[in-house]
Amino acid sequence: MILIKNGYVKTMAGDDIKNGQILIEGGVIKAVGMDIEVPDDVEIIDAKGCLVTPGLVEGHCHIGMWEEGIGFEGEDGNEDVEPITPQLRAIDAINPMDMAFQDALEGGVTTVVTGPGSANVIGGQFLAMKTFGKRVDNMVIKDPVAMKIAFGENPKRVYDEQHKSPVTRMAIAALLRETLFEALQYKEDLDASETDPDRRPDFDIKLDALIPVMRKEIPLKAHVHRADDIFTALRIAKEFELDITLEHCTEGHLIVDELAEEGKSCLVGPTLGSRAKYELRNISFDTPKILVSKGIKIAIITDAGVIPIQYLSMCAGLAVKAGLSEQEAWKAITINPAEIIGIADRVGSIEEGKDADIVIFKGNPLTDLGYETVMTMIEGQVVYKNSKTAY
Incomplete structure (x- = not known):
């Protein structure tokens, strides 16, 4: 004891x-x-x-997927050769020997939600894990916790460089809808096959990976910076009656009244950085305060390795400097992300x-x-x- x-x-x-x-x-x-x-x-x-x-809880990052100080050999977060890859699982790429896990411990971060990047329209499965251990299987809290999807500039840029679809926001949305519709049909056939074996579909690894999403066991984890992309993500989630969380939410403060009506959680960040791309032109540490003022549950994130994981508390502190109450900032890096992710029975x-x-x-x-x-x-x-x- x-x-x-x-x-x-x-x-x-x-x-x-x-x-x-x-x-x-x-x-x-x-x-x-x-x-x-x-x-x-x-x-x-x-x-x-x-x-x-x-212990601090990081609700959206990529540690163990892009390893510190390695380069290509340690870059395992984006399989950017086709835009639909729901079958990819973070657990198969995470290296718990990545130096970022030691950085996390030194910063007081004991739980991370980590997974694929945002090159693809559907990137794969995120998991929640502790930040200490040698074998990722023994560090897992919940796997999967969410299915990564991405809108806007990142998938547009990746596939424009390859001269193939999607290169527009229309195509991103269309590809996502097409896949979700196929996954819905696959689920319905699987459910029907319990009483009618002839309805059992041929195994499809991509559609099978989406079954937890279609059954609302895990949410879509939507990479969205711009206001229009946020609304597209919400529109599609409503069409298929799916759960969704809004990741980054850079322009959330510009549409706070609409977001309050939607009642979805927002994981805000990485805000400690430059306007490295057009979608970040409205980045502001005011965003957490404004969202919370309307009753929206938020988490503050580093998106590590965009911002080093050990600076999670600093990001929360800068939100306090911008007017967020200190108590709400603590919630945004402890109990809120734990609740949003669905692991608050153990951590937070x-x-x-x-x-x-x-x-x-x-x-x-x-x-x-x-x-x-x-x-x-x-x-x-x-x-x-x-x-x-x-x-």
């Missing part, structure tokens, strides 16, 4: 606890409070003067029964440039300890 005591605990499941205590047993949080009854032989971690938070807050993924900070990473990550814990195991601290 482990007891973390004397820290300022941000539970993200109610009020903060000054001089809080967290009891951990078997990798799980056993109790949280101010005066917990513990056995005499418990291991003590004294967090006096420190901030104790849930410090609550009894959840995984003991906990970070101890000296200083506040959202407001203090001089903060330090003292310790990062995943499932009760200390996976990073700052050599400059006494802990």
Whole structure:
């Protein structure tokens, strides 16, 4: 058993606890409070003067898919030779030895949602995983968690260079609709075959990969920067009655009233960067504040490796500087992405029964440039300890 005591605990499941205590047993949080009854032989971690938070959750990134410092040999996120590739699975490309996972631990990021890039109209399956381990199979929280789709500039550019479709937004939408219609038919035939074996379709790896989407077990994860692309993504999701999350949502602040009516979650970012392409001309750290003001659930993301994963808290801090409340910023990198992704039963807050993924900070990473990550814990195991601290 482990007891973390004397820290300022941000539970993200109610009020903060000054001089809080967290009891951990078997990798799980056993109790949280101010005066917990513990056995005499418990291991003590004294967090006096420190901030104790849930492990940070990155809701959209690509770490392990584009490995740090390697180049082509480590680039495994875009199979950009055909625009429809739902059969691709992130788990088959992620290298947990990628240096970005160590960066994540040093930044207090204990859970990431990672997967294919945005070259293709349908890119493949994302998964949610912990950031410590040697074998990705043992790090997975949920696989798959979403199906990546992409609109706008990226698939247009990739396939224009190859002189084949899609090179227009019309073609992107048409290809997506065609595939979803085929997947719907495939699903209907599969369902019917339970009572009528003659209806069983020939196996199709692409359409089979879309079955969890068609059954609304996982959402479409839509790469959308521009307002018009956001609306196209929503239009198609409605046509097929599918769940969807809006990724990047760069121009979300320009259409906030419409988005509030739609009630879909937005994963905002990467905002800490230049206007590297036309779709980013309206990029702003005001976006999180404006979306939250209308009741929209948001997560803040790095899109790592676009922005290094360890700067997730910095991105949240810059949103605070732009007017987002500090509490909403903490939610945007802990419990909100966990809820949006569908893994909040395990991560995102410090609550009894959840995984003991906990970070101890000296200083506040959202407001203090001089903060330090003292310790990062995943499932009760200390996976990073700052050599400059006494802990």
